[in-house]
Amino acid sequence: MADPTKKDEAADQKGAPRDTTPNVTEVDVVDAASVEEVEAVLDAPVERGEPILQVRNLVKHFPLTQGILFKRQIGAVKAVDGVSFDLYQGETLGIVGESGCGKSTVAKLLMTLEQATAGEVFYKGQDITKLSGRALKAVRRNIQMVFQDPYTSLNPRMTVGDIIGEPFEIHPEVAPKGDRRRKVQDLLDVVGLNPEYINRYPHQFSGGQRQRIGIARGLALNPEIIICDEPVSALDVSVQAQVINLMEKLQDEFNLSYIFIAHDLSIVRHISDRVGVMYLGKMAEIGTDEEIYDHPTHPYTQALLSAVPVPDPSARDGRERIILSGDVPSPANPPSGCRFRTRCWKAEDKCAKEVPLLAIPERFVGQNTPAAHESACHFAEEKDVVHA
Amino acid sequence: MTTIDKTASAPSRRIEDDGKTPLLEVRDLHVEFKTRDSLVKAVNGVNYSVRAGETLAVLGESGSGKSVTAQAIMGILDMPPGRIPQGEIRFRGEDMLTMSNEERRQIRGRKIAMIFQDALSSLNPVLSVGYQLGEMFRVHQGMSRKAAKAKSIELMDRVRIPAAKDRVNDYPHQFSGGMRQRIMIAMAMALEPDLIIADEPTTALDVTVQAQVMDLLAELQAEYNMGLILITHDLGVVADVADKIAVMYAGRIVETAPVHELYKRPAHPYTRGLLDSIPRLDQKGQELYAIKGLPPNLTRIPPGCAFNPRCPKAQDICRSEVPILHPVTERDGTDLPGRGSACHFWKETIHG
Numbered sequence: 061m062a063d064p065t066k067k068d069e070a071a072d073q074k075g076a077p078r079d080t081t082p083n084v085t086e087v088d089v090v091d092a093a094s095v096e097e098v099e100a101v102l103d104a105p106v107e108r109g110e111p112i113l114q115v116r117n118l119v120k121h122f123p124l125t126q127g128i129l130f131k132r133q134i135g136a137v138k139a140v141d142g143v144s145f146d147l148y149q150g151e152t153l154g155i156v157g158e159s160g161c162g163k164s165t166v167a168k169l170l171m172t173l174e175q176a177t178a179g180e181v182f183y184k185g186q187d188i189t190k191l192s193g194r195a196l197k198a199v200r201r202n203i204q205m206v207f208q209d210p211y212t213s214l215n216p217r218m219t220v221g222d223i224i225g226e227p228f229e230i231h232p233e234v235a236p237k238g239d240r241r242r243k244v245q246d247l248l249d250v251v252g253l254n255p256e257y258i259n260r261y262p263h264q265f266s267g268g269q270r271q272r273i274g275i276a277r278g279l280a281l282n283p284e285i286i287i288c289d290e291p292v293s294a295l296d297v298s299v300q301a302q303v304i305n306l307m308e309k310l311q312d313e314f315n316l317s318y319i320f321i322a323h324d325l326s327i328v329r330h331i332s333d334r335v336g337v338m339y340l341g342k343m344a345e346i347g348t349d350e351e352i353y354d355h356p357t358h359p360y361t362q363a364l365l366s367a368v369p370v371p372d373p374s375a376r377d378g379r380e381r382i383i384l385s386g387d388v389p390s391p392a393n394p395p396s397g398c399r400f401r402t403r404c405w406k407a408e409d410k411c412a413k414e415v416p417l418l419a420i421p422e423r424f425v426g427q428n429t430p431a432a433h434e435s436a437c438h439f440a441e442e443k444d445v446v447h448a
Numbered sequence: 449m450t451t452i453d454k455t456a457s458a459p460s461r462r463i464e465d466d467g468k469t470p471l472l473e474v475r476d477l478h479v480e481f482k483t484r485d486s487l488v489k490a491v492n493g494v495n496y497s498v499r500a501g502e503t504l505a506v507l508g509e510s511g512s513g514k515s516v517t518a519q520a521i522m523g524i525l526d527m528p529p530g531r532i533p534q535g536e537i538r539f540r541g542e543d544m545l546t547m548s549n550e551e552r553r554q555i556r557g558r559k560i561a562m563i564f565q566d567a568l569s570s571l572n573p574v575l576s577v578g579y580q581l582g583e584m585f586r587v588h589q590g591m592s593r594k595a596a597k598a599k600s601i602e603l604m605d606r607v608r609i610p611a612a613k614d615r616v617n618d619y620p621h622q623f624s625g626g627m628r629q630r631i632m633i634a635m636a637m638a639l640e641p642d643l644i645i646a647d648e649p650t651t652a653l654d655v656t657v658q659a660q661v662m663d664l665l666a667e668l669q670a671e672y673n674m675g676l677i678l679i680t681h682d683l684g685v686v687a688d689v690a691d692k693i694a695v696m697y698a699g700r701i702v703e704t705a706p707v708h709e710l711y712k713r714p715a716h717p718y719t720r721g722l723l724d725s726i727p728r729l730d731q732k733g734q735e736l737y738a739i740k741g742l743p744p745n746l747t748r749i750p751p752g753c754a755f756n757p758r759c760p761k762a763q764d765i766c767r768s769e770v771p772i773l774h775p776v777t778e779r780d781g782t783d784l785p786g787r788g789s790a791c792h793f794w795k796e797t798i799h800g
Binding site: 158159266268269296297298299300301302304305308323325326327329330349363364367368369370371372373374375376381383384385386387 | 655663682735
């Protein structure tokens with residue numbers, strides 16, 4: 061599944077949607093021929109506020125096959141279908157969406173754990189989807205991941221010291237052999253665990269502590285980008301806040317950029333500088349946290365925000381709630397045109413025919429309002445859902 | 449679903465409801481589990497009650513004993529290793545813990561039903577949903593297979609599963625998460641019980657689907673005037689649907705209050721900490737309030753108040769004396785009905 065054959069890839073390329081978003085900036089592609097040159101590019105620092113990761117038209121289709129001996133492709137699960145965004149140095153980009161919308165697949169593509177079907181991911185101007193060998197290894201050192209479930213993402217047979225020290229085995233240039241134990245203890249200290257725990261096993265820790273171990277492992281190689289796939293959703297409420305605080309502290313300390321994938325909208329708002337909303341493999345809306353939460357223009361964002369229970373019983377009455385009917389359609393057979401139209405209350409004929417582009421809606425272009433941010437809807441308009 | 453026969457299952461419900469005796473009353477319930485080398489005290493003296501039509505939310509972190517209490521009420525605890533050394537669970541005034549197995553079987557499913565968290569693992573994957581729904585009617589009411597299937601279709605319609613007639617023979621894996629949870633609700637509603645216990649009914653669902661399911665549950669509850677015990681850790685869901693709240697910590701109830709009161713003026717430091725750790729708009733960019741430390745290990749609950757190692761207000765008395773659930777009053781001593789706090793310093797917490 062992960063590695064589609066050449067023929068599939070060609071077929072997909074032809075049918076792959078091109079996201080001709082007008083206001084996505086041009087990428088300064090760096091042409092580096094040799095591995096040494098690539099490594100030099102990757103080691104160059106990026107100014108704060110400059111894009112460090114640029115994603116253009118990223119597509120991932122998982123082929124559906126039939127037959128045992130002669131596999132025929134009968135379709136594809138369009139998990140990610142033309143996603144573009146920028147990640148700036150030192151910022152946190154939140155990605156929200158329902159399960160199955162492709163947010164975890166995006167994370168895997170950025171890590172090059174999955175091969176993209178089409179599209180580019182530029183890290184400091186280098187298209188990492190085309191890299192291999194030593195150059196890819198160097199990129200991976202700089203992009204690390206923190207996983208959702210701290211109970212399954214740590215090997216139960218390895219000690220904490222081995223888990224956090226494992227990245228050094230793969231990238232020995234970061235820490236010489238004799239120095240590793242001390243490095244691991246430093247890392248434990250940084251994430252708020254007792255350095256004496258180095259010989260313990262994961263089962264001796266609670267969920268929150270395990271997530272700290274996962275974060276320490278992510279930090280081990282001094283990466284520039286950390287991709288967090290639902291880092292707190294498996295934790296208890298009182299422990300969530302501790303981990304979120306730790307992540308914010310580390311961001312300041314090590315000048316990290318985060319991609320923060322979650323479904324808890326209030327936590328995403330707290331930690332993110334910008335937020336992208338995904339629906340069925342596409343980005344529905346993207347903007348700063350204020351633009352998305354206070355001035356959403358895409359109907360899906362509005363429905364999502366209105367469905368979140370507010371922890372304040374006095375808001376119970378008088379709050380308008382948009383209850384969507386039905387379920388998310390199958391990504392193997394997404395609706396034509398706008399993907400949200402089957403559940404949208406604004407849908408018209410146009411929505412079934414034309415795919416809306418992710419762009420600042422025409423009516424808001426040139427205006428200096430918070431509503432003027434990118435939204436993939438033909439009928440984008442503001443609707444105050446949170447404070448109604 | 450206008451045709452479900454109401455006389456069959458609960459003819460006496462409305463007569464008995466005089467509003468004085470609560471539907472369900474849990475008194476001083478203790479549950480412990482014996483393991484090879486230790487005794488896990490999961491529930492240590494829980495008291496709560498639910499009336500018909502009322503929603504009680506039981507709020508707590510994992511390991512606080514909220515689900516174990518629910519399982520004790522349903523009578524589905526594994527015994528052994530579980531044991532109920534003391535306590536009463538009164539349903540309409542009768543203690544269920546002293547009943548015979550046969551008597552409890554009459555109540556379970558028919559009068560008290562339960563909705564489980566994970567619908568996929570609670571449904572049998574090798575039986576069609578229609579068969580599993582119909583089982584309620586066949587076992588409890590001795591219906592024929594054919595009649596039971598007809599009832600199943602009605603139920604599926606009732607919980608708004610589209611094309612119920614075509615889908616009644618489908619298997620659980622053919623439904624989406626939200627639809628499976630609807631089937632769980634349909635199964636719990638089948639015999640129109642007086643009380644439903646919902647154990648984290650929407651935790652595994654997305655927010656948009658969660659809104660649909662909570663809406664449906666509220667609508668059915670109003671229609672049949674059921675009591676509902678909602679077990680959850682989501683402060684948002686609780687604020688939306690609950691009438692009153694019981695906050696649990698380490699097997700005890702630390703605070704009880706009507707929903708509006710609790711969010712406005714918490715009277716226990718733990719509740720206050722939970723509410724403060726919700727990210728708020730005006731705190732953007734600042735550090736979130738976090739309760740320090742970890743929930744206690746249930747084999748070694750700290751002496752005195754179980755929350756004392758994590759509490760910012762802890763004094764010497766908190767480490768030696770277990771606080772009782774004090775009735776909470778206004779500053780001038782006026783009663784606040786339904787409020788209680790198991791904190792030695794509840795006065796300072798609520799008024800200070």
